[in-house]
Amino acid sequence: MSSDMIAPGADDDTTRAGTTTLSHGMTAAGAAAKASVAGVAAVPGVSKPDPILTVDHVIRRFGGMTAVDVGHLEVQRGIITALIGPNGAGKTTFFNLITGFDKPSSAPRLIGGPKAGEAAKSTFNGRDVGNTGATKVAKMGMVRTFQLTKALSKLTVIENMRLGAKDQPGENLFVSVLKPLWVKRELEITAKAEELLARFKLLDKKDDMAGSLSGGQKKLLEMARALMSDPVMIMLDEPMAGVNPALTQSLLGHIQSLRDEGMTVLFVEHDMNMVRHISDWVVVMAEGKVVAEGPASTVMNDPAVIDAYLGAHHNTDLGDDSLLTDEVAEELAAEVQNEALTEGETKA
Ligand SMILES: Nc1ncnc2c1ncn2[C@@H]1O[C@H](COP(=O)(O)OP(=O)(O)OP(=O)(O)O)[C@@H](O)[C@H]1O
Numbered sequence: 192m193s194s195d196m197i198a199p200g201a202d203d204d205t206t207r208a209g210t211t212t213l214s215h216g217m218t219a220a221g222a223a224a225k226a227s228v229a230g231v232a233a234v235p236g237v238s239k240p241d242p243i244l245t246v247d248h249v250i251r252r253f254g255g256m257t258a259v260d261v262g263h264l265e266v267q268r269g270i271i272t273a274l275i276g277p278n279g280a281g282k283t284t285f286f287n288l289i290t291g292f293d294k295p296s297s298a299p300r301l302i303g304g305p306k307a308g309e310a311a312k313s314t315f316n317g318r319d320v321g322n323t324g325a326t327k328v329a330k331m332g333m334v335r336t337f338q339l340t341k342a343l344s345k346l347t348v349i350e351n352m353r354l355g356a357k358d359q360p361g362e363n364l365f366v367s368v369l370k371p372l373w374v375k376r377e378l379e380i381t382a383k384a385e386e387l388l389a390r391f392k393l394l395d396k397k398d399d400m401a402g403s404l405s406g407g408q409k410k411l412l413e414m415a416r417a418l419m420s421d422p423v424m425i426m427l428d429e430p431m432a433g434v435n436p437a438l439t440q441s442l443l444g445h446i447q448s449l450r451d452e453g454m455t456v457l458f459v460e461h462d463m464n465m466v467r468h469i470s471d472w473v474v475v476m477a478e479g480k481v482v483a484e485g486p487a488s489t490v491m492n493d494p495a496v497i498d499a500y501l502g503a504h505h506n507t508d509l510g511d512d513s514l515l516t517d518e519v520a521e522e523l524a525a526e527v528q529n530e531a532l533t534e535g536e537t538k539a
Pocket residue numbers: 253258276277278279280281282283284285338
């Protein structure tokens with residue numbers, strides 16, 4: 192894949208309303224995201240200026256094997272963070288734990304649990320989510336997609352989308368007996384579903400069975416469905432796996448535009464080119480632990496990270512010559528600051 196195909200801002204979808212594209216092709220929001228973590232040290236477990244997700248002592252054992260053992264991790268709000276690591280590193284298990292699909296072995300228990308101060312704890316948007324189930328976590332604004340897509344193949348595309356909406360009329364007895372309210376909400380859900388399907392170029396497939404979509408289209412459907420609930424944070428488990436190269440460019444644009452609209456994105460991906468080009472921050476997991484984190488330019492040139500990867504990914508492209516230099520990133524940050532100042536002046 193040529194690097195210009197996945198250059199930030201290359202897709203015209205990234206320049207949708209509300210985002211400004213700077214002269215370097217990076218959006219203002221993208222530059223601001225990078226600037227927000229510019230001063231953060233590249234050290235595993237480092238504190239971030241504005242974490243949306245904070246995780247402590249999250250351990251998951253399967254029998255005698257420890258799949259996840261994360262002492263402390265913070266995810267900065269409003270940026271794209273990539274979670275990388277070799278196969279079996281514990282990335283998906285970690286996603287399951289923080290989205291309430293699985294429970295840490297280190298969860299606090301009334302009897303026989305971990306010692307005080309060593310029990311698993313996670314907070315999302317300032318609220319404790321350590322003991323919260325998946326549905327509730329999603330309602331709080333953290334949604335995820337799956338490595339193996341979970342589109343329901345015997346339902347149509349639009350039916351799949353409706354399942355992603357929160358506050359569905361049928362869920363609430365009080366609303367379901369008030370038909371006018373019910374109808375209004377139904378119409379809103381359909382309108383929103385169609386808008387998202389159009390955005391992901393799936394609208395002409397809305398009445399097709401989800402099972403008839405290609406692998407890449409299923410990934411897009413899953414992402415679109417996750418957006419039905421207006422999440423504040425979206426977690427994508429290998430969004431590019433199995434996606435046709437023709438679709439990858441627009442998928443990258445979509446992920447960047449989510450960030451540009453203010454969402455926090457955490458994604459797992461093996462495609463190192465994608466990771467380099469769209470991540471504002473990279474977290475590396477190996478054997479369940481966070482072994483490195485920092486900007487892509489720092490982390491992905493770290494010999495320890497390359498070693499951890501080469502064990503499992505001899506074919507992974509770790510070379511890149513089109514990476515944004517720190518100088519360019521600084522220039523962009525200055526440009527954003529100037530823009531903010533000018534805006535302030537016009538308002539004053
Ligand atoms: N339900 C389970 N029961 C037993 N072992 C499990 C279970 N789920 C995961 N594991 C093991 O935990 C480890 C971490 O798996 P996980 O799927 O989280 O890795 P991953 O980093 O997502 O890998 P990949 O990149 O291949 O998707 C692996 O050794 C895996 O075999």
